Amino acid sequence: MLTQAAEDYLKSIYKLQEKGGKVSTGILAEYLDVKPASVTGMIKKLKTMKLVSHERYQGVTLTDAGKAIALEIIRHHRLLELYLFKALGVPWDGVHEEAEKLEHVISEDVEDRMDAFLGYPTEDPHGSPIPDKNGVVLKTPSVPMTDLNNGQSCVVAEVSDDDSALLRHLGSFSLYPGTAFRVIKVAPFEGPFTIDIAGQQAVIGREVAKHIFVNNVEETDNV
Amino acid sequence: MLTQAAEDYLKSIYKLQEKGGKVSTGILAEYLDVKPASVTGMIKKLKTMKLVSHERYQGVTLTDAGKAIALEIIRHHRLLELYLFKALGVPWDGVHEEAEKLEHVISEDVEDRMDAFLGYPTEDPHGSPIPDKNGVVLKTPSVPMTDLNNGQSCVVAEVSDDDSALLRHLGSFSLYPGTAFRVIKVAPFEGPFTIDIAGQQAVIGREVAKHIFVNNVEETDNV
DNA sequence: TATATAATTTAGTCATGACTAAATTAATTT
DNA sequence: AAATTAATTTAGTCATGACTAAATTATATA
Secondary structure, three states: OOOHHHHHHHHHHHHHHHOOOOEOHHHHHHHHOOOHHHHHHHHHHHHHOOOEEEOOOOOEEEOHHHHHHHHHHHHHHHHHHHHHHHHHOOOOOOHHHHHHHHOOOOOHHHHHHHHHHOOOOOEOOOOOEOOOOOOOOOOOOOEEHHHOOOOEEEEEEEEOOOOHHHHHHHHHOOOOOOOEEEEEEEOOOOOOEEEEEOOEEEEEOHHHHOOEEEEEEEEOOOO | OOOHHHHHHHHHHHHHHHOOOOEOHHHHHHHHOOOHHHHHHHHHHHHHOOOEEEOOOOOEEEOHHHHHHHHHHHHHHHHHHHHHHHHHOOOOOOHHHHHHHHOOOOOHHHHHHHHHHOOOOOEOOOOOEOOOOOOOOOOOOOEEHHHOOOOEEEEEEEEOOOOHHHHHHHHHOOOOOOOEEEEEEEOOOOOOEEEEEOOEEEEEOHHHHOOEEEEEEEEOOOO
């Protein structure tokens, strides 16, 4: 069995390499809120376990074995998030933190039971895909909200799950995965987005928009 | 926050001192499956935290603060056991092991939600009392099955929760808390008990009987 | 009471996984 | 190309919580 720390490293490497290939020591350190020297130490251990590939000064990548473990942990995490949300009513801005602790100790048996209870779901409450037991992830294509222009309508596909305050903010506009909205105005000079959600207007800043991913983008006339 | 190890020590001390006042280093070591020298080390730490009282060579006792924490962990454990059993259908011989890991990471919020889901229960699947949020335990008086004699009838009140094989064995006779049975025969020379459970006969060895506690004991004529 | 045995504690070791400070390597400027 | 800056690695430290081996204290026996 791997330690909790090792599991967290693998999961983080997976997430970071999703958007950008090799993962540098510094980025990983920042992501894990740990000093770079500590990362170097753990990478060495993971390397002897053949879970990562690493050349000095060149960044890390997961091996197939490491990737399999990372996906298993991510599956735990996302199933737990959805279970806490649906079965226990934990608010969506709280499920991440809770799942972060539970994901390392939950048994396969309990996980299977939660999976069945939920009807074998494919997405967590933030719209992220839940890998299946074989580590297959079906990712629906989506674009960052910052790519949108005036008059386009779309549907929220996915939002970042790790910033509780951000999620509460989005919740106040009902900006959940599945929610449709239309861009009324994009302010110039990297300004905020004014959008229409079911008749309600909301102003979404650039920094927030970066964490929202959408699909079903369509040009619309002013309604 | 306490470490997981410290929490386990407090919980174990609580359980052991329930039946026998001060807890010796050796007993605690055996219970935790750890060497006595390691126990001495942890006791020192717990003492500096004022969670236990300890005089060299004289055994440990929990302070009020230590007892409060122990009861909190036990509450977590037993609520989790019942939740896993009722909400997820985990078999009763598996819930202990699972709860053992979860009890250290579950939040108060999630615990409260499970408590509400279960309707604020007072007993876990093995008949052990669930302490309330203030650490109050209501223990129903019960006697070990080994105290029973020929012809007595009773109801199962509580069974040990930590031996999975034993629980499966009891389950095969439907010997759950709440199950009534009558003693047909106690074999002489510390022999086994032959009992009648809803018309079905079963033979229960002495070692097994030690782990079964009963109440509502009544003399009955042969029916 | 002296001695043997059992229980407990002390002292020192080990693996984890964090840290700091210093050294090394890579990338950017001038 | 040399020098500066940034990133990474090495080396050594620390707290946890386990361990073994040896020393100490308590208990039981002759």
